[in-house]
Amino acid sequence: MLKVKLGNTEFDTPILVASGTYGYGNEVEGLADVSKFGGIITKSVTRLPREGNPPPRIAETAAGMLNSIGLANLGVEGYCKEKMPFLNELATKIIINVAGTTMSDYIETFEILEDHGGNHVGYEINISCPNVKEGGMEFGVSPDMTEELTKELRKRTGRLLIMKLSPNVTCIQDIGLAAEAGGADAVSAINTVVGMGIDVKKRAVKLHTIYGGLSGPAIKPVALACVHKLSKVLSIPIIGLGGISTAEDVLEFILAGSDLVQVGTINYKHPDRGMTICDELIAFCKENDLSNILDIKGQLDK
Amino acid sequence: MLKVKLGNTEFDTPILVASGTYGYGNEVEGLADVSKFGGIITKSVTRLPREGNPPPRIAETAAGMLNSIGLANLGVEGYCKEKMPFLNELATKIIINVAGTTMSDYIETFEILEDHGGNHVGYEINISCPNVKEGGMEFGVSPDMTEELTKELRKRTGRLLIMKLSPNVTCIQDIGLAAEAGGADAVSAINTVVGMGIDVKKRAVKLHTIYGGLSGPAIKPVALACVHKLSKVLSIPIIGLGGISTAEDVLEFILAGSDLVQVGTINYKHPDRGMTICDELIAFCKENDLSNILDIKGQLDK
Amino acid sequence: MAFQESARVISTEEIAHNTFQVFLNSPLISVAVKSGQFVNILPAPDWEMPMRRPMSVSGVDGSHLGVIFKAVGPGTDLMRDWKIGAEVDLLGPLGNAWHVSEKTPILIGGGVGIAPTWFLHNELKAQGVDHYLIMGSRTANEHFIEHDVGKKLIMCTDDGAFGVSGNVITGLDTIREEIELSTVKLFVCGPAPMMEAVREVAVGENIECEIALETVMACGFGICQGCTMEYVSNGESTDSYRKKFGLVCMDGPVFNAKEIKTCYL
Amino acid sequence: MAFQESARVISTEEIAHNTFQVFLNSPLISVAVKSGQFVNILPAPDWEMPMRRPMSVSGVDGSHLGVIFKAVGPGTDLMRDWKIGAEVDLLGPLGNAWHVSEKTPILIGGGVGIAPTWFLHNELKAQGVDHYLIMGSRTANEHFIEHDVGKKLIMCTDDGAFGVSGNVITGLDTIREEIELSTVKLFVCGPAPMMEAVREVAVGENIECEIALETVMACGFGICQGCTMEYVSNGESTDSYRKKFGLVCMDGPVFNAKEIKTCYL
Ligand SMILES: Cc1cc2nc3c(=O)[nH]c(=O)nc-3n(C[C@H](O)[C@H](O)[C@H](O)COP(=O)(O)OP(=O)(O)OC[C@H]3O[C@@H](n4cnc5c(N)ncnc54)[C@H](O)[C@@H]3O)c2cc1C
Ligand SMILES: Cc1cc2nc3c(=O)[nH]c(=O)nc-3n(C[C@H](O)[C@H](O)[C@H](O)COP(=O)(O)OP(=O)(O)OC[C@H]3O[C@@H](n4cnc5c(N)ncnc54)[C@H](O)[C@@H]3O)c2cc1C
Numbered sequence A, B: 001m002l003k004v005k006l007g008n009t010e011f012d013t014p015i016l017v018a019s020g021t022y023g024y025g026n027e028v029e030g031l032a033d034v035s036k037f038g039g040i041i042t043k044s045v046t047r048l049p050r051e052g053n054p055p056p057r058i059a060e061t062a063a064g065m066l067n068s069i070g071l072a073n074l075g076v077e078g079y080c081k082e083k084m085p086f087l088n089e090l091a092t093k094i095i096i097n098v099a100g101t102t103m104s105d106y107i108e109t110f111e112i113l114e115d116h117g118g119n120h121v122g123y124e125i126n127i128s129c130p131n132v133k134e135g136g137m138e139f140g141v142s143p144d145m146t147e148e149l150t151k152e153l154r155k156r157t158g159r160l161l162i163m164k165l166s167p168n169v170t171c172i173q174d175i176g177l178a179a180e181a182g183g184a185d186a187v188s189a190i191n192t193v194v195g196m197g198i199d200v201k202k203r204a205v206k207l208h209t210i211y212g213g214l215s216g217p218a219i220k221p222v223a224l225a226c227v228h229k230l231s232k233v234l235s236i237p238i239i240g241l242g243g244i245s246t247a248e249d250v251l252e253f254i255l256a257g258s259d260l261v262q263v264g265t266i267n268y269k270h271p272d273r274g275m276t277i278c279d280e281l282i283a284f285c286k287e288n289d290l291s292n293i294l295d296i297k298g299q300l301d302k
Numbered sequence C, D: 001m002a003f004q005e006s007a008r009v010i011s012t013e014e015i016a017h018n019t020f021q022v023f024l025n026s027p028l029i030s031v032a033v034k035s036g037q038f039v040n041i042l043p044a045p046d047w048e049m050p051m052r053r054p055m056s057v058s059g060v061d062g063s064h065l066g067v068i069f070k071a072v073g074p075g076t077d078l079m080r081d082w083k084i085g086a087e088v089d090l091l092g093p094l095g096n097a098w099h100v101s102e103k104t105p106i107l108i109g110g111g112v113g114i115a116p117t118w119f120l121h122n123e124l125k126a127q128g129v130d131h132y133l134i135m136g137s138r139t140a141n142e143h144f145i146e147h148d149v150g151k152k153l154i155m156c157t158d159d160g161a162f163g164v165s166g167n168v169i170t171g172l173d174t175i176r177e178e179i180e181l182s183t184v185k186l187f188v189c190g191p192a193p194m195m196e197a198v199r200e201v202a203v204g205e206n207i208e209c210e211i212a213l214e215t216v217m218a219c220g221f222g223i224c225q226g227c228t229m230e231y232v233s234n235g236e237s238t239d240s241y242r243k244k245f246g247l248v249c250m251d252g253p254v255f256n257a258k259e260i261k262t263c264y265l
């Protein structure tokens, strides 16, 4: 009832875990059974190792959190050596999230991953990290650069190619259309919303980098609007995310036009939430006589 | 301790009430003593009366609310006749918020207001209402149109001219700079963030217009980031708003670089909050030996 | 004029299945309130959600003010758990009131909409005004009033477990032989489908009828313009402020049934 | 390996001013936990904020696990009000543990940082290991342990109202004549200024020292990378993943004082 397809790849459930919110899958041992997920999207990997931003990197806000991790990661070579073997064995599908600064950055990382093999089913391309100059945001705000990058990567893989979009633009549809024109199999929406926190007692900013990315329930309305707008103009599938915490939230994103969804910030508090959501979605299908959860996709009254 | 100046106008306190969140000042009789506010910014007025959007117009979200009122208002002529006499008598400063669709719309409304007299101290120009085609958003996303509109209005008034900016753009600084170049006395930031709500039980959108504006604590981090970014590039003052609910929130906005602030959504729940905040700000000044609350403006460690 | 008042819980009781009646000591509001009006409640001092919870007043007793509610979500769950002595922040009295006329009142309530009819019922009783009270629910345990046709108390249950078997329209039908409906005035509050059904009967048969609408409210006193209902078009251009859409909190909650386009808000 | 466990409140007590000790029945975590480790707590089943609240374990007793905390905000306020029998969702045990060596342990705690030192103190006592316990606070009512120099329990108050007058550094100075600090190992947890002061002494005098750091945590088990501390540069290029910045929840919370650039996080 929960099986969904993206291109030729079938996922057991439409619930993926969002990049940067589930580590590399090994940290949750004992806390979650990853086989219930449709798949895991790994923390953004870059061409070279990155130490990330200095502390503090996170702060709580009303119904949300700010983060500015700064794409800390061990680099694509380290990733292939240290993380891939474990991920290859996991009983769920793996999508590798790739970030970069320049076109050649993305392409080199991508080629190393493709050459290395591994049984990941696809890539999610982060062109929307608001927290580092090198986060690809230059791409994420430009339809031309998005299309160009998508095309270059498309040439280089037969695996799923998913472009991850930013809400921090005047018109997200233009970026989505560019990804589609470039040959992406799907888009993910949304990455975090730019925000800032201030500690009055210390008269200091809450994040070392001043600005960070807002995630969690606070941004769900923003994410739903982005997904819905995209669904009106795109013919490729949309992977919805932003503030999903419950099965009801997942249904909202599917009603708004998502094929799959990702759970992010909620994993920190409830590392097993993705799983319990799946159980609830099955119950929902039964109650409503749906043969597949996507039967309600986009089925919004007005 | 709370007196602040904008141009040549002195406000008793830096706390204004946000447009659309305090009606025309008469509804709160008995619930609030408006003389404690620095001023009241009235609900957006347009050239002609507007019935507004069909119900439902509002919905609750995590730490926020969505609205799509659709600039319901009685039009500038009705405003002058029915509302101005009462507002003229209020023991607080009045700023009239003006919305429009076309340049001539704004200008006509503006001229009628200027001709009518009245003792309002200025205008806030809404170029950022996300809820109606006619909400001025076309202006709010274009630096050129913002500058042009500001210039035209600047020619026509000696009163305060404040441009109200939208967060729903790739680069809010560009719009702020355009307002400054056009001769605005200040900018207000921010208007609501575009969002959407879905009712799973009804499989329906929560707002008749599908999309609406998100306000309340959920957007405070977004608003702080906008204010801080603007403060780095503008030389005119910034009026900060978005999710302010407590005195501490006000201090955050001042630390981020605001000269004045506005309280919005919180008025619905606590119509007297603007007043109690003033008392707390005075206490804060005393505790911290500040002769004026703006002594801490922008005083952020890093 | 409305007040903000810090009231205190005096008593709390489960009067029917998942239905609670609470009395609050609120000297300012209780004295000013009229039946049909409502208060806007802060369910807890540290209530984080951006909106209060509006509740019709179910009656007053000196400086005590009653509300009747069902626990259906976070706000009413907190209200269910109110302890005696707890402080509750209220805004009120808000909205307009029922307009009782010469005609025989027939009060029709159901679900969470029993409060304003209950208030009116007790008011009329005190004044010795002859009237009917028709209450609808799904099943027996949601009722807290006796079913007594002689006393003009007509309880209806969808499943027939108590009183009249059927909805409030069936209940209304049972008195058609007793009283000419052109001589009555209906006062209605309940779930949208119930109000809508009564509205259709009333408009169709030209029976005088007032309906107390409910919708999501951010403020409750006219400053957000969020709580709109739609008026029946009166032929004139409706493209004008508050002519086409009324505010439930200020222009209502009580509307003439003939003015209401739909009770589904 | 960490567990998610639904624990139950067994006892709750205010052991000092605004300082509470709670024991929870948590058969899985209590058996696995070592002193220095922590649990990540859901303060209430419907806790709406996005982060749990991390708390060091203050001791175990069979299947019971203790935490000691101060009520300083919404999460700890809820914890203060926990009723006996309440269910509490825990993640744990998390983080690394103290590394006791041959050297004489000197435990230094203060503020909310008393829990992990208290755990270690009781462990050492049970093992018959000779050691010192130095606790600092602003004034007398924040202490719950006797001041007894003979028993090597050294309480310090900033205002001198109880025990040694001064901070924990003064407390440490009082035993310098008794014991050569090159033969001891410090185990430190407390407010950042306290830890920072001890770190400077330890590094300056080359005293072995472990510090349990605290910072904001979103997950507590390594998946958010939010809880960073900065390592002292070791000369090599630090431009590499987890060489320059460590994760307090996984690489710590216990760090060698020499590795820590600053305790202010
Ligand atoms: C003028 C007025 C008078 C009211 N009087 C009463 C009363 O006397 N007794 C009573 O029990 N309730 C009354 N209500 C409804 C009451 O306000 C809601 O039940 C309450 O807000 C629910 O809050 P919650 O946080 O418990 O649940 P929420 O989570 O806010 O809502 C739970 C469910 O109730 C629905 N709901 C929420 N608000 C309303 C509403 N205003 N109208 C219809 N459905 C709603 C939601 O869509 C949701 O499905 C009245 C509403 C209005 C506008
Ligand atoms: C590994 C670890 C172990 C801890 N052990 C204990 C313990 O045994 N006993 C105890 O009382 N507390 C302990 N803390 C701190 C505890 O997590 C915070 O006190 C708690 O999160 C506050 O939550 P709150 O919702 O009550 O207050 P909040 O509103 O979240 O915070 C209130 C104040 O405390 C500060 N604060 C919040 N979290 C932390 C933190 N992690 N470190 C320092 N300051 C913070 C905030 O800046 C704010 O000023 C520990 C923290 C960590 C990371």
Ligand SMILES: Cc1cc2nc3c(=O)[nH]c(=O)nc-3n(C[C@H](O)[C@H](O)[C@H](O)COP(=O)(O)O)c2cc1C
Pocket (backbone or CB within 6 Å): A018, A019, A020, A021, A043, A044, A067, A069, A071, A097, A126, A129, A164, A190, A191, A192, A214, A215, A216, A217, A219, A241, A242, A243, A244, A262, A263, A264, A265, A266, D224, D225, D226
């Ligand atoms: C701490 C943290 C780290 C993140 N790291 C990444 C990342 O490395 N790459 C990426 O594409 N998105 C990253 N994200 C964004 C999430 O994948 C997701 O798009 C966003 O958080 C919105 O979803 P949520 O509200 O469910 O968390 C991160 C988010 C958080 C909170």
Ligand SMILES: Cc1cc2nc3c(=O)[nH]c(=O)nc-3n(C[C@H](O)[C@H](O)[C@H](O)COP(=O)(O)O)c2cc1C
Pocket (backbone or CB within 6 Å): B018, B019, B020, B021, B043, B044, B067, B069, B071, B097, B126, B129, B164, B190, B191, B192, B214, B215, B216, B217, B219, B241, B242, B243, B244, B262, B263, B264, B265, B266, C224, C225, C226
């Ligand atoms: C119900 C509602 C109506 C509003 N109407 C207007 C309006 O007419 N004109 C305007 O410029 N802003 C309007 N706003 C936006 C507010 O003035 C403010 O910019 C926004 O709500 C963010 O502040 P807050 O989070 O404090 O509410 C409205 C906001 C709400 C919630």
Ligand code: FES
Pocket (backbone or CB within 6 Å): C216, C217, C218, C219, C220, C221, C222, C223, C224, C225, C226, C227, C247, C248, C249, C250
């Ligand atoms: S609820 Fe705000 S205007 Fe009616």
Ligand code: FES
Pocket (backbone or CB within 6 Å): D216, D217, D218, D219, D220, D221, D222, D223, D224, D225, D226, D227, D247, D248, D249, D250
């Ligand atoms: S708290 Fe998430 S990685 Fe440490």
